[in-house]
Amino acid sequence: MTTSVLRLTVGEQLAAQTYRVTRADLVRYAGASGDFNPIHWSDRIAAAVGLPGVIAHGMFTMALAGRAVTTWAGAGSVTEYGVRFTKPVVVPDDEEGAEIVVSGTVRAVDDGVAQIDLTVTCNGEKILAQAKARVRQPGLGE
Amino acid sequence: MALDPSFVGHSYPPSPPYLVGREKIREFAQAIGADDAAFRDPDAAMALGFADVIAPPTFAGVIAMRASQVAFDDPALGVDFSRVVHGDQRFRYERPVCAGDSLVGVCVVEEVMTRAGHGFLTTRTELSTEAGEPVATVWARLVIRGED
Numbered sequence: 494m495t496t497s498v499l500r501l502t503v504g505e506q507l508a509a510q511t512y513r514v515t516r517a518d519l520v521r522y523a524g525a526s527g528d529f530n531p532i533h534w535s536d537r538i539a540a541a542v543g544l545p546g547v548i549a550h551g552m553f554t555m556a557l558a559g560r561a562v563t564t565w566a567g568a569g570s571v572t573e574y575g576v577r578f579t580k581p582v583v584v585p586d587d588e589e590g591a592e593i594v595v596s597g598t599v600r601a602v603d604d605g606v607a608q609i610d611l612t613v614t615c616n617g618e619k620i621l622a623q624a625k626a627r628v629r630q631p632g633l634g635e
Numbered sequence: 636m637a638l639d640p641s642f643v644g645h646s647y648p649p650s651p652p653y654l655v656g657r658e659k660i661r662e663f664a665q666a667i668g669a670d671d672a673a674f675r676d677p678d679a680a681m682a683l684g685f686a687d688v689i690a691p692p693t694f695a696g697v698i699a700m701r702a703s704q705v706a707f708d709d710p711a712l713g714v715d716f717s718r719v720v721h722g723d724q725r726f727r728y729e730r731p732v733c734a735g736d737s738l739v740g741v742c743v744v745e746e747v748m749t750r751a752g753h754g755f756l757t758t759r760t761e762l763s764t765e766a767g768e769p770v771a772t773v774w775a776r777l778v779i780r781g782e783d
Contacts, residue, residue, distance in 0.1 A: 512668065525659075525666035526697050551721040556667040556693040563691060568673035568731075569683050571692045575725030575774075623723075626692075 500630060501566065501607040507597035510561040514549055514582065515590035522553045536586070548581040554593065558613045558624060561595035565609070566628035572606060573627040576613075580620045591615050597626075605630045638713050638754045638779065642744045647709075650702035650740040652765050657734035660690045667691060680733070687734035695732050696724065699760040699773035702740025706758055707777075712744065714756060715779055722755065723776035729769050737765045745774070752781030 501507075519533050528550055531538035539547045555576050562571060584591045594614050601608045611624035657677070664674035669691045672679035680688050707714045732738070739762070746757035757776045763769045 518666075521666045525663045528700070552693060552696055552724065553667070555696075555724055556669075556691065559692045560667050560669045563669060563671060567683075568669075568671040568691075569680075569685060569689050571726075571728060571731075573725075573727045574692050575723065577723045578721050 501599045501602060501609070501628070503599055503602050505599040507561075507565045507599070507609065509594055509596040510564060512557045512560070512593045512595070513590055514553070514557070514584055514593060515588070516547065516584055516586050518590070519547065519549060519553070519584055522550055522556075526550065526552060528552065544581065544583075546583040546585060549584050549591065551578040551581075554578070554582055554613065554620060557593055558595045558611050558621065559626070561597065561611070562609060562626045562628065565597060566607070566626075570628040570630075571626055572629055574625070576611075576624040577622040578620070579622045580615075580618060582615045582620055593620070600625075602630070637749065638747045638756055639711060640747045640749075642712050643747050645712075645744045647705045647742045650705065650742070652737040652739050653698045653701060655690065655698075655732055655734055655736040655738065657688050660688050660694065660732075660734055663694050663697070664691055667693075677734070685731065685733055689731035689733050692726060692728070692731070693724075695726055695728070695762060695771040695773055696775075698732070698738055698762060699740055699742075699771075699775070702762070703742040703758045703760050703773075703775065706742050706744060706756075712756075714754075714777070718780045720778045720780060721775070722778040723757075723774070725774040727772045729771065732762075732770060736770065738762045738770060739765055740773075746776070754779035754781070
């Protein structure tokens, strides 16, 4: 996978990215990130704290939306990235897990930096709000 | 236990350095399925002008989380971690985190607020190399749910 980067244009709709998240992915993310909060792997603990089930780490969801951004704009292009976590992603203990869809629109391009507004959903419901990234365009800026 | 609003602006001492390893970046990139060559192949990253393999954007949060633990563990600030929900997360980058970076985090309490019985705490963690080069600024906003 080479780092092919596109020049983004205002109003452009970026190709939606779909990511499937299973319990195994949550365990792998826990290890890679060092976040071993049991609500992300134990049904027993998740139920005890009143959750509908084991939920994905918010930072994992954010990382997946960030993966979409680097897929669109290139690795190393991101200068700013922010989200608000609005709804937990319940990940059932089965083969299907949960499906997260990330789509993006180029809101502005200014001085070689593009702003991408992100829409991130699970089962058709928004799970992040105010999700925005700014990316440096190739050949401009540094 | 309520958050102490007098902590706004309080800065904690720098964290111990976090040495960013190439294999750790590869492990993190693999865990999120990010398969761009710059996340695993030093030559691909160098072709983009970076010193070594670069980390996906939110990896900076892993380092910042460690550095901000000092605030969450401070009994005087008063975070009840059993009631914490992650509200917002934001990053600003000078450049991507690179393998070989030895990063120090300075955590500052940026906002302390109580609204509708819930506490809100925003920390800002400045990540820079031991040599003093700024790399990223990381904001985390936690919601501390009020008693039921």
